[in-house]
Amino acid sequence: MKKLFFYTALICALIFVPVENSFAASAKIVNAALDATSGLSFTMNVEGAMTKDMEKAIMSGMPTKFTFLVEVYKIKPLWPDAKVGSWKFHHIVKYDVLKEEFEVRLGESNTVIKTKDRGEMVALMTGCKNVSISPMPILEPGKRYKFRIKAMLDEITLPFYLDYLFFFIKLWEFETPWYAIEFVHGQK
Numbered sequence: 001m002k003k004l005f006f007y008t009a010l011i012c013a014l015i016f017v018p019v020e021n022s023f024a025a026s027a028k029i030v031n032a033a034l035d036a037t038s039g040l041s042f043t044m045n046v047e048g049a050m051t052k053d054m055e056k057a058i059m060s061g062m063p064t065k066f067t068f069l070v071e072v073y074k075i076k077p078l079w080p081d082a083k084v085g086s087w088k089f090h091h092i093v094k095y096d097v098l099k100e101e102f103e104v105r106l107g108e109s110n111t112v113i114k115t116k117d118r119g120e121m122v123a124l125m126t127g128c129k130n131v132s133i134s135p136m137p138i139l140e141p142g143k144r145y146k147f148r149i150k151a152m153l154d155e156i157t158l159p160f161y162l163d164y165l166f167f168f169i170k171l172w173e174f175e176t177p178w179y180a181i182e183f184v185h186g187q188k
Contacts, residue, residue: 029179040133046126075144085137141186
């Protein structure tokens with residue numbers, strides 16, 4: 001009877017506890033700040049997004065892409081909030097094994113930064129500094145709005161049959177919860 005209970009509990013744990021979420025639960029947005037005085041610009045970091053296994057894969061030359069989703073909603077009391085706009089941009093890193101150099105593409109500014117420093121690569125991939133929302137949505141001065149941001153690691157696609165060999169890559173996928181900041185347009 002004890003063995004039956006043990007095996008039933010083990011099977012339930014394997015079925016109802018998703019493996020992906022247990023590895024990615026620590027990724028979250030931190031140090032987010034929004035400047036809504038003249039336009040919209042934000043700064044933020046993603047904490048817990050870059051694992052040691054992911055860094056090893058990048059060092060082997062596998063390109064990796066983080067996607068950032070930004071949304072702005074007008075807050076309406078007693079009604080659902082109205083979406084004013086949404087934006088998406090990417091941070092992509094590739095490692096050149098021969099040159100021992102990282103190439104980081106920042107989609108929000110259309111820039112490419114090359115560095116040999118692993119710490120700088122991680123900071124560039126997981127952070128956004130003074131990113132301006134463009135095109136700027138029409139916001140009414142004095143009205144309340146909600147700014148939301150989310151980060152995720154895009155699914156890594158491997159060449160044919162390598163996805164069967166490297167099945168554990170699914171464990172690297174992460175998606176942060178939405179981080180929201182409420183603000184009044186035109187006020188500090």
